[in-house]
Amino acid sequence: xxxxxxxxxxxxxxxxxxxxxxxxxxxxxxxxxxxxxxxxxxxxxxxxxxxxxxxxxxxxxxxxxxxxxxxxxxxxxxxxxxxxxxxxxxxxxxxxxxxxxxxxxxxxxxxxxxxxxxxxxxxxxxxxxxxxxxxxxxxxxxxxxxxxxxxxxxxxxxxxxxxxxxxxxxxxxxxxxxxxxxxxxxxxxxxxxxxxxxxxxxxxxxxxxxxxxxxxxxxxxxxxxxxxxxx
Amino acid sequence: xxxxxxxxxxxxxxxxxxxxxxxxxxxxxxxxxxxxxxxxxxxxxxxxxxxxxxxxxxxxxxxxxxxxxxxxxxx
Numbered sequence: 001x002x003x004x005x006x007x008x009x010x011x012x013x014x015x016x017x018x019x020x021x022x023x024x025x026x027x028x029x030x031x032x033x034x035x036x037x038x039x040x041x042x043x044x045x046x047x048x049x050x051x052x053x054x055x056x057x058x059x060x061x062x063x064x065x066x067x068x069x070x071x072x073x074x075x076x077x078x079x080x081x082x083x084x085x086x087x088x089x090x091x092x093x094x095x096x097x098x099x100x101x102x103x104x105x106x107x108x109x110x111x112x113x114x115x116x117x118x119x120x121x122x123x124x125x126x127x128x129x130x131x132x133x134x135x136x137x138x139x140x141x142x143x144x145x146x147x148x149x150x151x152x153x154x155x156x157x158x159x160x161x162x163x164x165x166x167x168x169x170x171x172x173x174x175x176x177x178x179x180x181x182x183x184x185x186x187x188x189x190x191x192x193x194x195x196x197x198x199x200x201x202x203x204x205x206x207x208x209x210x211x212x213x214x215x216x217x218x219x220x221x222x223x224x225x226x227x228x229x230x231x
Numbered sequence: 232x233x234x235x236x237x238x239x240x241x242x243x244x245x246x247x248x249x250x251x252x253x254x255x256x257x258x259x260x261x262x263x264x265x266x267x268x269x270x271x272x273x274x275x276x277x278x279x280x281x282x283x284x285x286x287x288x289x290x291x292x293x294x295x296x297x298x299x300x301x302x303x304x305x306x
Contacts, residue, residue, distance in 0.1 A: 062250045063254070064246070064247055066243075066247055067247045067250060067251050070251060074258055078261055081262055081265075085273065086269065088269070089276065090272075092277070092280060
């Protein structure tokens, strides 16, 4: 159970694909104009990671090291094509908004990386958990960056939610700044780079803060800290 | 010794080709199944999007009604 927790925490936070390993930056920067765009692509990537990890883990007995790369690419391309067709059938407008970045999930290095490093050496259940955690971490970074850019650029949150959630998604849209004049830089690629930099800095700061608070002894209040300084 | 090595290498080659072939066949079968399940819906969605675009170009109050006229009498 502890190992599953470690796998989950590792994929979600410790080795976050978007903020630590810095893989899959192209969709991360290009698609995150809004939360909904980021969420949709993040969910598609998560599903791809889970299914491809499962397939690679199941097929690891018959795939020899010489043919592993073409086999993994074939599996990932199949999963992505399936998701693409399902998106076209059920969320056509959203599929059009995301455009080329849905088929380009195949080229996301994080997916083939997890297949090679983790799924090919582990049983199906840990592989599924790893895929889910890695995808969730990537999805989280897409959503947070999307929220930041949408809020600064348009003054709204969850705009165009109907593309993903249907008619009830119209009620989700929040206008945070009613008379927002619009901040174009946040919506353009430089804004995405600046936003990503801020997110990485924020994640590093939070991580350091958590590590420091964990390393302190229990009940380490100001008195014990001054005692430590004195020694 | 060389003959044994060559035989092992040939066997491994065939085994790899077979494994890759099996993966390819399963992938193709899965894609065919999903395509069969979704192609009608995708066409429907594409047609709806096209209608929406046409509706934006030609608004409802400018609807053009095509009336069938009487065929000209033959001389």
